[in-house]
Ligand SMILES: [Zn+2]
């Protein structure tokens with residue numbers, strides 16, 4: 001199997017201390033054939049990640065790893081944007097000069113409030129607020145793939161419980177249809193398998209619904225912030241993708257989606 005991890009952080013992200021070379025070495029050991037780094041980035045001064053990213057350092061490390069692991073491991077340069085539907089001009093100005101392979105779009109904050117705090121304040125209703133913000137993102141942002149589509153549950157499941165799919169099916173389907181219309185994919189994010197939540201983000205019913213609605217672009221990522229967990233859960237996620245009716249997983253090159261048979 002051509003294993004690819006399309007969501008990984010290093011010390012180029014504010015919340016990771018992982019060294020890129022070390023992550024690549026571990027990836028090789030774990031039989032991963034391709035890795036795309038997706039560092040946090042925001043142009044919003046109120047976002048926790050603001051000001052951390054040094055693109056010169058990031059691309060130098062990408063080039064070094066591409067040379068060092070050449071022919072054994074394909075290394076791609078991606079990014080994970082916070083609320084890319086806001087401050088769109090600033091995002092465009094910053095990103096247009098960069099040669100990124102892949103752009104993940106994330107809602108990590110609503111009205112500059114972290115999801116964890118949104119959950120504390122609004123409890124179960126936070127799920128609706130989150131999906132509404134995500135719909136705005138998918139309607140406007142220049143991204144390739146929606147990261148961890150039902151992320152709110154990461155903060156909600158312990159405090160006020162997971163969300164009933166049926167309660168939010170309408171807005172979720174609007175998100176998926178808009179994504180398909182705009183040629184934006186979704187990911188299977190395996191980080192939820194490493195905590196007691198014990199499910200992927202998004203859950204299987206969303207992945208299945210995306211497929212039923214005609215969605216094709218699917219990536220898989222560990223969202224790992226440490227070398228030790230590079231590729232964690234990938235094999236399970238490939239299996240899940242097959243169960244949901246997918247015959248291809250996608251990789252990206254200079255933001256072009258390329259199918260890989262599974
Ligand atoms: Zn994220």
Ligand SMILES: [Zn+2]
Pocket residue numbers: 007009038080223
């Ligand atoms: Zn991430």
